[in-house]
Amino acid sequence: MIELYRTMARIRAFELAAEVASQGGVGVLGAQVDERAKVRGPLHLSIGQEAVAAGVCAHLTREDLLTSTHRGHGHTLAKGGNMRRMMAELFGRADGSNGGKGGSMHIADFSVGMLGANGVVTAGLPIACGAAQALKLQGKPHLVACFFGDGAINRGPFLEALNWAAVYQLPVLFVCEDNKYSATTSTAGLTAGPGVAARALALGVPGASVDGNDVEAVHAAAARLVGKIRAGEGPQLLHALTWRVRGHVSVDKQAYRDPSDLQGAIDADPLRRARARALERGIAAAELDAVDAAVQAEIDDAVAFANASPVPDPAAAYTDIQTTGAGPWH
Ligand SMILES: Cc1ncc(C[n+]2csc(CCOP(=O)(O)OP(=O)(O)O)c2C)c(N)n1
Ligand SMILES: [Mg+2]
Secondary structure, rough: HHHHHHHHHHHHHHHHHHHHHHHOOOOOHHOOOOOOOOOOOOOOOOOHHHHHHHHHHHHOOOEEEEEOOOOOHHHHHOOOOOOOHHHHHHHOOOOOOOOOOOOOHHOOEEEHOOOOEEEEEEEEEHHHHHHHHHHHHHHOOEEEEEEEEEEHHHOOHHHHHHHHHHHHHEEEEEEEEOEEEEEEHHHHOOOOOOOOOHHHHHHOOOEEEEEEOOHHHHHHHHHHHHHHOOOOOOOOEEEEEOOOOOOOOOOOOOOOHHHHHHHHHOOHHHHHHHHHHHOOOOHHHHHHHHHHHHHHHHHHHHHHHHHHHOOOOHHHHHOOOOOOOOOOOO
């Protein structure tokens, strides 16, 4: 329980710090960017959704793989991604996970099996299948956890990926983080039929639905599904119902959202629920406070690290990309 709480607290604190550092950093539709902003561009925050990442990734080994979304800080931290380097990446600094050239939506950390955040909705699903097929061909016992949003199920690659995973019985845990919104639109109005679990079942991918703000429930459901995948039973789907607290991006004021819906999201705070549950279990408040203090120290350190890191050398602009232009095809 304490470890789950710690993972969630780390994600929350990381994103709150990133949010502060991004104030004034989004120049939308010609708006002026504040030159003092440390983080430029939109940030998709998973505040309120931390229990899904924490409960699922607790079952992953370092060798298991992960694909993520545009809202991927939590998945990456829960998989063991280096917090200092992630913060430096958001700051656009040379010590960032991607040398400061990717930013929030391109964070990848192969050293912990994190194959990449992805700004293209649904793009992570076929990548997860490819990675799982590689694991299978190589005879490796690992699996791929594939996170995606409720909006992703209305794009074609969802069908292709689940079909492929079922045909080849690939070791993929598909995790639908259902926060009920696709950007600024309620997903219900865009989605025909009974939803993601029924669609998956129709493609031969069984699974479970869970209260995604109850970290113990997510942990238990993921344990069952991961156990099935490791036992060779093929792909599984976890449908986690959760709430998005912040706007789609950090500058989104959510004017389209019913105030009671937003209040529901705040009331369902998974961290507060986990804390209450931990106290019920007899864990001392002081122990949880100590976790909070340690997490804050880690965040302060990560922000200081990011601030101290230099901006990337312009000469490095063409390194770490697919081609330097010097290949035989030029
Ligand atoms: C292929 C594609 N279409 C549209 C977009 C613009 N877009 C970015 S996020 C998003 C909504 C995604 O909703 P969901 O999958 O539920 O994820 P959430 O933002 O709720 O985490 C959209 C439409 C995109 N990035 N990629
Ligand atoms: Mg969504």
